[in-house]
Amino acid sequence: MNTDQIIQPERRLVWFRSDLRIHDNPALFSACQPSDNGQPAEVIACFMRPEKQWQQHDWGSNKQRYTERCVLDLQQTLKSRNIPLLTLDVSDFAGQIHYLLKLCQVLSISQILACEEPELNERHRDAQLIASAGAIGIKCHFFNDQSLIPMGQLLKKDGTPYRVYSAFRKQCLNWLESHPVTTWPDATVNLSQQQPFIELNASEWPLWQPESHSADQIQQQWPASEQQLLQTLDRFCTEGIQQYDTARDYPADQTGTSKLSAALACGKLSVRSCWLAARQVQAVDPQYQQAASCWCDELLWREFYRHLLVLYPDLCKRQPFKPETRAIRWRHAPNDLKRWQQGKTGFPLVDAAMRQLIQTGWMHNRLRMLVAVFLSKYLLIDWREGEYWFMQHLIDADLASNNGGWQWAASTGTDAVPYFRLLSPYRQAERFDAEGKFIATFLPELADLPAKKRIKPDIGAILYPEPMTDLKKSRQLAMEEFKRLSN
Known part of the structure; x- marks a missing residue:
């Protein structure tokens, strides 16, 4: 031959x-x-x-x-x-x-x-x-x-990007109707028969050996096995998603969220797999249409922020989406910032959320909104300080979603919460942690108090910080600063 x-x-x-x-x-x-x-x-x-x-x-x-x-x-x-x-x-x-x-x-x-x-x-x-x-x-x-639709390609008829989520969502759903989501098959199985294992002479390369980090308390809570995560997705869509539209707002409910955000951020699961799994629930169980649609909306928010990152590259440079908000006079208050970081603000739900972040590497989504509003509005501290702190601690850290969420809360971003609409730490606790279960989990010093006292302890009654700010006065200062931008 x-x-x-x-x-x-x-x-x-x-x-x-x-x-x-x-x-x-x-x-x-x-x-x-x-x-x-x-x-x-x-x-x-x-x-x-x-x-x-x-x-x-x-x-x-x-x-x-x-x-x-x-x-x-x-x-x-x-x-x-x-x-x-x-x-x-x-x-x-x-x-x-x-x-x-x-x-x-x-x-x-x-x-x-x-x-x-x-x-x-x-x-x-x-x-x-x-x-x-x-x-x-x-x-x-x-x-x-990383997206259901090629990033940056979903535009308005005039060729400009969508700046409001509701309009983006509508067009996104229309696009997906005519371009159904599909997944790519696993083509690697055949290779085990077609190609021998290739031994590489790696002596000249700067090798790195990834570790399991299984002994790390935080890492133990988050599976990194693809097979296990696919099973988690299947289990969520057969057991957890049915109550998602209501349970997702209650941080003490361990079944209220999918807990798949870390896998999505690293690409251990694809957004297409998640989307199709939710759509399958809607097709099989019409009674769960609303719940599954609610989870799909969260996936579309993720989609929205990824498209924006491509279309507005200044977002990657820590710049606000709304140029006029660059003029906000944020407070330089390192001691206040530190109290927020450590969960020692004197507002129990805020503190419990911040300690959840430190102890677990994750925070419930509603609480992410609450603590972001608290820092950027009640304390008038630059949202970028919070964005950085989240990136440093979140196991599901993701620039697009983290930046989008922080700018939404700080009223500097696209489709942001109106600057005059603030989330009250006490009202949020009354609505979504009425029995103080979540607060007691991460603030053990309040665990023996009645539910109402966990939400709003008596000043000086226990070894717990006094509220670091007056909510009404702080809100007024923030309103005045944002109004100044339009004058």
């Missing part, structure tokens, strides 16, 4: 970033397809941890460690499919490009496949990679993955 005629299989590199899964992964699916000549391709995967870049982007240890666990699970799953996942430590985005090109040259890779990310620096990095790789004959393919 003439060895010159042997056709070498095409090698493709799947670059995992915020899509740490094998199910419904368009980049991985496409990489596993046969070459144009019908020959099976060889698939190699990589994940490059840019720890310095993560820190510059305000990622805290909870998000970083959870990502590591998700990568480790992915590595083990891919290995069972005979796909090696090379994990590298590269410091920053420039290092990612450098080692990607080096990998392609050393391993004779012809294509790089990856899923898009909405953030500005990430998009600049990908554009630079496309140019650099193209110059040496390597093709790059990027796939929409």
